[in-house]
Amino acid sequence: MLTIGVDVGGTSIKSSLIEVGDPCDADSYQILKFFTLPTEAVKGRDTIVDNIVKSIEQFECTDKCQAISVASAGTIDWDSGNVTFATQALPGFTGLELSKTLSQRLGRRVVAINDAVGALIGEGMLGAGKKYDSVMMFTLGTGLGASLLKDKQLNAQSVVDTRLGHLCLYEGGRDCLCGKKGCAESYVSATALKKYGNENLYHLFKATDIVQRRVLANFYKDLTSVALKSIELYRPDLIIVGGGVIELAEYWWQNFLKEYKAATDTPIACASLGNKAGVLGSVYAMLNGTFEKQ
Numbered sequence: 001m002l003t004i005g006v007d008v009g010g011t012s013i014k015s016s017l018i019e020v021g022d023p024c025d026a027d028s029y030q031i032l033k034f035f036t037l038p039t040e041a042v043k044g045r046d047t048i049v050d051n052i053v054k055s056i057e058q059f060e061c062t063d064k065c066q067a068i069s070v071a072s073a074g075t076i077d078w079d080s081g082n083v084t085f086a087t088q089a090l091p092g093f094t095g096l097e098l099s100k101t102l103s104q105r106l107g108r109r110v111v112a113i114n115d116a117v118g119a120l121i122g123e124g125m126l127g128a129g130k131k132y133d134s135v136m137m138f139t140l141g142t143g144l145g146a147s148l149l150k151d152k153q154l155n156a157q158s159v160v161d162t163r164l165g166h167l168c169l170y171e172g173g174r175d176c177l178c179g180k181k182g183c184a185e186s187y188v189s190a191t192a193l194k195k196y197g198n199e200n201l202y203h204l205f206k207a208t209d210i211v212q213r214r215v216l217a218n219f220y221k222d223l224t225s226v227a228l229k230s231i232e233l234y235r236p237d238l239i240i241v242g243g244g245v246i247e248l249a250e251y252w253w254q255n256f257l258k259e260y261k262a263a264t265d266t267p268i269a270c271a272s273l274g275n276k277a278g279v280l281g282s283v284y285a286m287l288n289g290t291f292e293k294q
């Protein structure tokens, strides 16, 4: 069957035409086409919605598609597909009935979920985590996302935003955007590495001077601390690390593993689907998930 998955971020909207053999079979998902459009978020909510619709209609086969699903930035209620909170990255999205709005525009059912959840489901069901039961995913980007997929169930109870990015790592430490001090994401995120290391992460990971090496050593130690906390609280069978920093994994992952493996036996892996995780995860969620009101 033909399906369309969409991944809406603050700067770009990715969309993909995906052929699916058996909805439950991870190996039967095949990306046929993949496009990126600008979100044009500064133009406001109506333009963003128009661009999401455009990203779907450009495939010119919506009437032949069995499923159309959107993973978007912002906090999105699993059961209703409503945006309960969005930052200025998507102006006007707070309160938007995203699933309902898109369903009306396209004249058919459209499911909406959160983008980090979409990436988690993509990696957990089709990517690095497909052989494991409970999967924790850290996304190292602007902040530190940490979400859990329990026992491969796809309903409101099994997909958990743990908010471990705001776990206090250092009492009285660096200021965090959330208003507290010493949060994990002030140390373990692309933003933190740039701020306290080097604007260009590639140069940081290749650096040989002692100050930069120290920044990296602390990063490995802090990422290990957050991982250990997540293991203590949630007992995942696998931890997946994704986000922009993973694109540079060849320069740091093995060094990090030495620190991590000395501390725990819980398996850990790099995300494997890159920027395709969200489009794949949103379609997988729609075909296999339980949604009360969308």
Ligand SMILES: [Zn+2]
Residues within 6 Å of the ligand: 165, 166, 176, 177, 178, 179, 180, 183
């Ligand atoms: Zn915080």
